[in-house]
Amino acid sequence: xxxxxxxxxxxxxxxxxxxxxxxxxxxxxxxxxxxxxxxxxxxxxxxxxxxxxxxxxxxxxxxxxxxxxxxxxxxxxxxxxxxxxxxxxxxxxxxxxxxxxxxxxxxxxxxxxxxxxxxxxxxxxxxxxxxxxxxxxxxxxxxxxxxxxx
Numbered sequence: 089x090x091x092x093x094x095x096x097x098x099x100x101x102x103x104x105x106x107x108x109x110x111x112x113x114x115x116x117x118x119x120x121x122x123x124x125x126x127x128x129x130x131x132x133x134x135x136x137x138x139x140x141x142x143x144x145x146x147x148x149x150x151x152x153x154x155x156x157x158x159x160x161x162x163x164x165x166x167x168x169x170x171x172x173x174x175x176x177x178x179x180x181x182x183x184x185x186x187x188x189x190x191x192x193x194x195x196x197x198x199x200x201x202x203x204x205x206x207x208x209x210x211x212x213x214x215x216x217x218x219x220x221x222x223x224x225x226x227x228x229x230x231x232x233x234x235x236x237x238x
Contacts, residue, residue: 121183123182123183129153129233130214133148133231150167159177161176161190173192177189202218203216215231
């Protein structure tokens with residue numbers, strides 16, 4: 089019985105030394121998020137108001153929003169949207185954006201749209217959520233990029 093006590097201490101010390109010598113490999117993995125890139129031409133694929141799908145009632149094929157690399161946007165067609173024509177845009181945070189800020193060319197005040205950038209069926213989507221005047225009505229524009237990209 090005494091021999092087990094004598095052997096237990098060196099084994100415990102060796103076990104503690106082995107545990108403390110392990111490196112933390114997970115701490116060395118970079119976890120920085122890439123900046124979101126929304127440049128390109130986007131077409132509305134689904135429009136919903138307060139969760140109701142309006143896509144079957146409206147023709148969405150002609151409505152497009154083009155986000156250019158120089159920070160400008162252009163909107164084609166007159167589908168109800170918070171802005172029309174062209175202007176400048178920016179994301180509130182390039183890595184972790186929660187909104188897109190649109191600055192119309194007409195000199196109107198900046199408009200902030202809620203922003204989501206999910207991948208659906210292997211393709212990147214752009215979802216913009218806004219209110220077009222009546223605060224109890226919320227519109228969601230789901231768009232897909234026309235000129236490739238993920």
